[in-house]
Amino acid sequence: MRQDASLAKERLIQGVALALLLLMGAFVIAGPxxxxxxxxxxxxxxxxxxxxxxxxxxxxxxxxxxxxxxxxxxxxxxxxxxxxxxxxxxxxxxxxxxxxx
The missing domain is CATH 4.10.270 (Myosin, subunit A)
Structure with missing residues (x-):
């Protein structure tokens, strides 16, 4: 159970990091x-x-x-x-x- 919680937490951190990278990429292309x-x-x-x-x-x-x-x-x-x-x-x-x- 403990391992599943740490795996879910790691996936959440990776998902947030991926979302931030995609957001920064969007600003590089279409930002001000x-x-x-x-x-x-x-x-x-x-x-x-x-x-x-x-x-x-x-x-x-x-x-x-x-x-x-x-x-x-x-x-x-x-x-x-x-x-x-x-x-x-x-x-x-x-x-x-x-x-x-």
Whole structure:
């Protein structure tokens, strides 16, 4: 009888240990920092890197236009473009052609 009780106790301990190992394995795969979350984070990181590259290009474009609008050395082509597009200013001898982009 004594041996049956110790055998049952040992099986219970092994069952609890197995359950804990399975639970830890589930957390490794599907936990908040598990493999599934890690792959999702990698995907989000790649998306954000692409967005960052896009924003850097836009920033560089704007920085170039600001540099061309320097108060001391305004680029005449850009000034003419801005006047025509924003103020709708056209000389009488000019012909305006709208191009679809």
């Amino acid at each position: 920092s598990g493999l599934i979350a890690w792959t999702e984070n990698q995907h989000m990181l790649e998306e954000r890197r692409a967005k960052l590259a896009e924003l850097r290009l836009a920033r560089d474009h704007l920085k170039n236009r600001v540099g061309l609008l320097d108060q001391n050395h305004v680029d005449p082509d850009l000034a003419g473009e801005l006047l025509r597009s924003n103020l709708n200013v056209v000389r009488p001898d000019e012909m305006v052609m709208m191009l679809d982009k």
